[in-house]
Amino acid sequence: MHIVSMCKREEVFTIKYESQEYWAGLIKMSLSRFFILHALHRQPLHGYEITKQIAELTNSCCSPSEGSLYPVLKEFTEAGLVSLLAEVVSGRERKVYTLTPKGEQAWQVASRAWGEVADYILKAI
Helix, strand or coil, X not given: CCXXXXXXXXXXXXXXXXXXXXXXXXXXXXXXXXXXXXHHXXXXXXXXXXXXXXXXXXXXXXXXXXXHHHHHHHHHHHCCCEEEEEEEECCEEEEEEEECHHHHHHHHHHHHHHHXXXXXXXXHC
């Protein structure tokens, strides 16, 4: 009889609360979802254009990377916030994302929530 012992190695991460990178990353993660909805509220777009418009609007502060954009778009699509249509442009397939009525409602709610929080943040700083 053989007994196999497996040790689970735990990694310890130290959060540097005094670091600007920590706070900026936390804020950007949250705001990028809002700005994705905002970009699609303005017009249907494909992925690259979403990132480009957010970068222009936020001076690249909150533009999602490709690695973070598509999982959010998939989540929004599965939640019924976004619909997608594949079209061929110059021989390449592009997925164009459009806010659904449910997505439009989510954008409205998010806009009010972020507007309220922004007022409090501005008062605090």
